[in-house]
Every structure is written in structure tokens, then in C-alpha cells.
Amino acid sequence: MTPVATTFFFYFLSGLxxxxxxxxxxxxxxxxxxxxLILGLLAQAGLYLMLYAPFVAGVQIILxxxxxxxxxxxxxxxxxxxxxxxxxxxxxxxxxxxxxxxxLGGLFVLVYTKGTSLFPAAASLPAxxxxxxxxxxxLYGQYMFAFEIASLLLLVxxxxxxxxxxxxx
Amino acid sequence: xxxxITSFLGMxxxxxxxxxxxxAVVYIFVVFGGVSVxxxxxxxxxxxxxxxxxxxxxxxxxxxxxxxxxIADAVKLLTKEDIIPEExxxxxxxxxxxxxxxxxxxxxxVIPFGPTHxxxxxxxxxxxxxxxxSLSVLxxxxxxxxxxxxxxxxxSLRSSAQMIxxxxxxxxxxxxxxxxxxxxxxxxxxxxxxxxxxxxxxxQIWFLFKFFPLGFIAFAIFAIAMVAETNRAPFDLPEAESxxxxxxxxxxxxxxxxxxxxxxxxxxxxVSSIAVTLWLGGWLRPFPNTLTxxxxxxxxxxxxxxxxxxxxxxAFVGVIRMPKHPxxxxxxxxxxxxxxxxxxxxxxxxxxxxxxxxxxxxxFIAKVAVFMYLYIWYRATxxxxxxxxxxxxxWKVLLPTAIGVLILTAILGIVL
Numbered sequence: 053m054t055p056v057a058t059t060f061f062f063y064f065l066s067g068l069x070x071x072x073x074x075x076x077x078x079x080x081x082x083x084x085x086x087x088x089l090i091l092g093l094l095a096q097a098g099l100y101l102m103l104y105a106p107f108v109a110g111v112q113i114i115l116x117x118x119x120x121x122x123x124x125x126x127x128x129x130x131x132x133x134x135x136x137x138x139x140x141x142x143x144x145x146x147x148x149x150x151x152x153x154x155x156l157g158g159l160f161v162l163v164y165t166k167g168t169s170l171f172p173a174a175a176s177l178p179a180x181x182x183x184x185x186x187x188x189x190x191l192y193g194q195y196m197f198a199f200e201i202a203s204l205l206l207l208v209x210x211x212x213x214x215x216x217x218x219x220x221x
Numbered sequence: 222x223x224x225x226i227t228s229f230l231g232m233x234x235x236x237x238x239x240x241x242x243x244x245a246v247v248y249i250f251v252v253f254g255g256v257s258v259x260x261x262x263x264x265x266x267x268x269x270x271x272x273x274x275x276x277x278x279x280x281x282x283x284x285x286x287x288x289x290x291x292i293a294d295a296v297k298l299l300t301k302e303d304i305i306p307e308e309x310x311x312x313x314x315x316x317x318x319x320x321x322x323x324x325x326x327x328x329x330x331v332i333p334f335g336p337t338h339x340x341x342x343x344x345x346x347x348x349x350x351x352x353x354x355s356l357s358v359l360x361x362x363x364x365x366x367x368x369x370x371x372x373x374x375x376x377s378l379r380s381s382a383q384m385i386x387x388x389x390x391x392x393x394x395x396x397x398x399x400x401x402x403x404x405x406x407x408x409x410x411x412x413x414x415x416x417x418x419x420x421x422x423x424x425q426i427w428f429l430f431k432f433f434p435l436g437f438i439a440f441a442i443f444a445i446a447m448v449a450e451t452n453r454a455p456f457d458l459p460e461a462e463s464x465x466x467x468x469x470x471x472x473x474x475x476x477x478x479x480x481x482x483x484x485x486x487x488x489x490x491x492v493s494s495i496a497v498t499l500w501l502g503g504w505l506r507p508f509p510n511t512l513t514x515x516x517x518x519x520x521x522x523x524x525x526x527x528x529x530x531x532x533x534x535x536a537f538v539g540v541i542r543m544p545k546h547p548x549x550x551x552x553x554x555x556x557x558x559x560x561x562x563x564x565x566x567x568x569x570x571x572x573x574x575x576x577x578x579x580x581x582x583x584x585f586i587a588k589v590a591v592f593m594y595l596y597i598w599y600r601a602t603x604x605x606x607x608x609x610x611x612x613x614x615x616w617k618v619l620l621p622t623a624i625g626v627l628i629l630t631a632i633l634g635i636v637l
Contacts, residue, residue: 083313083366090359110348118355119385122362126381129366129374183344185409 062102068095082128090121107184235415237330237341248340252329260486261291267597274601285556286539301475306368309472313367318477321360321484327353328491333415335504335581346414347395350495351388354450357488358384361452361459361469364481368472376468379608380459383449386615387456391446393623394439397630398499401428401436404634418503425510427502432633435626440500442623444595447492449615451485453596455603456611463605493592494585501588504581522576525583529567536560 072092079085093116100109163170191199226243236244265280265288272279280287305314331346333339343349358381365377402420403410411417421427428436449456460468470481497503506521537560543553570579606614 081310083310087313087363106343106345107348110345110352113352114348114355118352118358118388122358122381122385125359125362125366126378129362129378182409184348184412 058102061098065095065098065102068092069099082131083125086121086124086128089124090117093117093121105183107187233337235337235339235342237339245340248338249330252332252334252340253326256326256329256487256490257483259490260483261295263486263490263593264291264294264482266593267600270594270597271601274598285543285552285559288556288559295479298475298479303475303477304472306370306472308369310367310369313363314472317360317364317367318473318480318484319360320363321357322480322487324353324357324360325484325488325491329487331414332491332494333418333498333503334585336415336419338504338582339415342413342415345412347399347412347417347495347499350414350491351392351395354488354491355384355388357484360484364473365469368469370472372465372467372471373469376459376465376471380452380469383452383456383458383611383615386612387446387449387619390442390615390619390623391450393620393627394443394446395495395499397435397439397623397627398428400627400630400634401431404637414498414503417498418505421502422505422509427500427505429500429502432630432637435630435633436500438622439626439630440496442619442626443496443500446615446619447496448596448599449611451489451492453485453489454600455605457605458608458611489593489596490589493589493596496592497585497588504585506580506584522580523571525579526567526570526576528583528587529563529570533560533564533567536563 069092072088072095075088076085079088093112097109097112100112232239236248269279269287280290283289283293305311328350330340331343331349361380362377365373399410399412402417405420405423411420429440430436452459470478473481536556540553540557540560543549569575
């Protein structure tokens with residue numbers, strides 16, 4: 053089927069992402085920040101759907117919104133919120149912050165103005181119906197080695213977490 | 222306009238895939254309305270069945286055999302005072318039940334009631350269902366935290382630990398079923414809900430019996446994990462009455478509380494539909510291999526009508542057994558009317574075109590209904606787990622078994 057109201061949804065989802073990102077850093081209550089972050093991640097999943105990548109969108113929802121953020125909330129709830137609300141929200145690193153933001157913004161502007169030749173103009177839209185199969189073939193075919201390295205890294209992280217959490221094993 | 226509406230009827234696909242907005246909206250209303258009615262019916266059935274398990278009568282006063290009790294309950298909940306605790310985080314408190322409700326209703330978009338009777342068919346169907354239903358844990362956590370009270374917080378902490386732990390075993394069991402879909406000539410599996418059922422149709426076997434007992438073990442793991450995922454007895458620690466009054470929704474009242482209940486029952490139906498789709502052949506009728514031929518097809522196609530006639534007969538037995546006192550005159554008439562409606566539906570289901578269309582929907586709903594009855598049965602039978610036992614079962618029994626089943630399924634899939 054042909055997509056409907058693509059422009060509207062793009063601006064809606066991007067606006068939602070930006071808004072929630074702003075909320076994440078401006079809310080004083082860390083739980084509210086975490087909830088805003090979840091909203092941002094969901095909006096991103098919507099953007100992935102618009103890019104004909106349903107598998108990535110589904111994984112984004114399962115892993116980030118459903119898994120990692122719940123653990124975030126879990127930890128934040130155990131933190132003393134009254135104390136954290138009294139603490140100063142922004143630390144005094146204005147100069148470094150402005151430099152980093154300026155550099156990143158400059159890069160974006162550069163890519164936007166001069167980068168048209170770097171990217172292919174119109175990518176062919178991959179068929180939506182076998183997106184998952186294609187991702188699977190790429191992951192377990194062409195990028196097998198990188199994929200296995202990444203999974204090994206995760207395994208090391210898991211073992212490290214267990215070693216640090218458990219004093220006696 | 223009329224062409225646009227009727228053009229879909231001849232198509233052999235779901236409205237979402239056909240890109241037909243009108244029928245998609247109609248399907249959404251029908252499915253959501255049907256689920257709400259099912260929740261109401263389940264509410265009555267649960268109270269009634271639990272009562273009979275415990276040798277009680279259950280609701281008897283509102284309507285014949287308490288049939289109107291859910292409506293009375295709904296009216297009571299709607300008119301109750303809506304209390305938000307003084308110290309609560311108002312916004313989070315307000316939005317938590319909505320998140321649970323949205324998460325448990327959104328998954329119905331991909332549930333296949335029949336080859337064409339689904340709102341849409343996503344390429345990532347089962348992934349979408351698991352992902353969106355895993356969002357409901359957010360609602361539980363937010364409700365518990367926003368209440369700013371001890372019992373809800375403990376309940377929500379328990380709930381998030383429990384739901385995350387069981388999600389993993391559940392996911393592993395689902396993956397082993399998805400592996401089975403790839404055992405065809407082309408060697409590619411599918412995540413789409415309709416595709417999974419079609420794979421079972423092609424392989425001429427429900428995945429429950431595939432590689433016996435591997436399919437059965439995976440199904441059993443899922444069936445255990447789904448009870449824990451929906452926070453139902455014997456895994457109802459987040460709302461353990463004896464320890465936490467009502468767990469994460471202690472501070473909720475009236476309409477908001479009823480939204481939690483609606484979300485919980487809708488999620489129960491949704492996960493049961495996943496189990497039915499993945500292992501019990503979805504909309505396929507039982508015994509497609511042994512009981513074949515025109516006669517058996519006819520017999521099975523008559524079953525939906527016969528079921529409704531049987532329900533009507535039960536209602537009329539109730540009419541006969543009603544006390545003959547003048548006080549019960551209206552109740553008797555009401556029950557007779559209910560039986561007449563059921564019988565009429567049963568007769569309509571015998572009409573050949575309706576009979577053919579309703580087949581797949583009937584079998585799907587019948588299979589889900591078995592699971593809904595099992596939920597009640599569990600609740601009446603098993604004592605509640607202790608929290609450490611719950612974690613032990615989840616991490617040390619279900620997860621290793623699920624991984625073992627997954628590996629064995631993969632090996633058998635390659636060898637056979």
C-alpha cells in the first residue's frame with residue numbers, strides 16, 4: 053500500500069523526539085526525565101517505521117522502551133528523589149558545552165550544505181515484506197564477524213556485572 | 222465512495238494490507254468492542270466459576286444468575302469518587318492506567334482471527350506483540366511510584382522484576398516456535414502472525430506437536446510465563462492481597478481502577494491469542510489430517526451454531542429451575558429472553574454463507590476461551606508463589622529449559 057500523510061508524520065515524530073529530548077534535560081525530577089526519554093525512544097521507533105525498517109522499530113521498542121528504560125526507572129525509584137531535586141541541575145561547564153554543541157552543529161550544517169554528493173540521491177525503497185529476512189541475512193552472512201564480536205562484548209559485560217555485584221561467588 | 226467500500230469485500234487480504242482505511246476502522250471498532258465485551262463476560266465467568274470451585278453460588282442477585290452483575294459493577298465504578306492522593310505525582314498517576322490500557326489494546330492490531338480477519342498483518346507481527354505488551358510494565362511501575370505510598374511501590378518493584386525475568390523465557394520459547402516456521406522449501410521463516418499459522422497449515426501439524434516433545438515443552442514454558450507476565454495467580458505477587466493490600470493499584474479508585482482491570486483482562490486475552498497462534502494452529506480447525514472429507518467439514522462447520530444452541534439450552538434449563546415465586550417473574554423472563562437471543566444467534570450461524578465465514582473466527586475464539594478458563598482454574602487451584610521461589614523458577618528452571626529447547630529445535634530443524 054502507498055504511504056499516507058508521510059510529511060505530517062515525519063514532522064510530528066521528529067517534533068515529538070525533539071520535545072521529549074528537551075524535557076529529558078530540563079525536568080528536575082529524574083523519573084519525569086526517564087519517562088520523557090521513553091517517549092523520545094518511541095517516537096524514534098516511529099521514525100524507523102517511516103524508513104521502511106519495521107524490524108529495527110520493533111527491536112527499539114522491545115529493548116529500549118520495554119527493557120532498558122524499565123531498569124532505569126527501577127534504579128531511579130530507589131534513589132532519594134528529595135535530595136536529587138535540591139542538587140544543582142546543570143554543572144558549570146558552559147564553555148566546554150558550547151564548544152561541543154557548536155562543533156556538532158557546524159558538522160550538521162556542513163553535511164546539509166555540502167554533503168549531497170556524499171550520499172546516494174534516491175535510495176531504492178526496500179520491500180517492506182521481507183525486511184526482517186534481509187536484516188537476518190546481512191547480520192548472519194556479511195557481518196557475521198562483527199556481530200559475534202559485539203555479542204562477545206555483551207557477554208563480557210554480563211560477567212563483569214555479576215562479578216562486581218556479587219562479592220562472593 | 223460505495224465502490225471504495227465494497228471493493229474490499231472481494232479481496233483476499235486484511236484491510237491493513239489492502240490499504241482500505243474504511244474497513245480498517247470498522248475492524249478496529251469491531252475488535253475493540255468485542256474485546257471489551259469479552260472482558261465483561263470474563264469478569265462474570267471468573268466470579269461465577271471461582272465461586273463454584275469454592276462451593277459458593279457467586280453473584281446471584283443482579284439479573285438471573287448474576288448475569289447483569291458486570292454492568293452493575295461498571296456503573297458503580299463509573300459513579301465512584303475519583304481520588305488522587307495528596308502527595309501523589311499527579312501527572313504520572315493520571316497517565317499510568319492509560320499506558321497499561323493502550324499497551325494491552327494496541328496488540329490486537331495484529332491478532333489473526335482468520336486468514337483475512339485481522340486488522341492488519343505486520344511483517345514483524347509477533348515481535349510487535351511482545352514489544353508493545355512489554356510496555357505495560359511501564360504503566361505498572363509508574364502507577365506504583367506515583368502513588369507515593371509503601372505498598373504500591375513494593376508491588377511495582379516486584380512486578381517489574383517479575384515481568385522482565387519472565388519476558389526472557391517467554392521470548393526464547395517464542396523463538397523456537399518461529400524457527401519451526403522456516404522448515405519449508407524456501408527455508409525462510411516468518412514473524413508475521415498470519416504467516417505463522419499458514420506455516421502450520423502447510424506443514425500439516427500444529428507446532429504444539431512438532432518435534433514432540435520439543436514443541437510441547439516450549440508451549441508449556443510460554444503458558445507458564447504468560448501467567449507471570451499478566452500478573453495473574455499463582456504469580457500475582459504485585460497485587461498480593463494478603464501482603465500488599467492491592468499492590469500497585471492500591472491508591473486507585475473508581476474509573477482509573479477499572480482501567481487497570483480492563484487492561485489486565487485485555488492483556489490476558491492477548492497473550493492467550495499469541496499462544497493459540499504460535500502453537501495451537503490459530504484459526505485452523507482441530508483434526509485437519511485425520512478427520513478429513515466433506516462430511517467432517519460439514520460437521521465441524523455446524524459446531525459454532527451447535528455451541529450457541531447448547532448455551533441457549535443451558536439458559537432454558539435455568540428458566541425451568543427458577544423458583545416459581547412471583548418475585549422471580551422478571552428474572553425468569555429475562556433469562557428466557559437471553560436464551561432466545563443465544564438460540565437465534567445459533568440458528569443464524571447455520572446459514573451456509575455465514576457458516577463458512579464464521580468458521581475460522583469461531584475456532585480461534587474457542588481456543589482462546591480454553592486459555593481464559595485455565596486462568597480461572599489456576600487461580601482457584603494454586604497457592605501464590607513466594608518471591609524468591611518465583612525468581613528461582615523463572616531464571617533457573619524456565620530460562621535454561623527454553624534455551625535447551627531452542628538449541629534442540631535448531632538441530633532437529635537442520636537434521637530432519
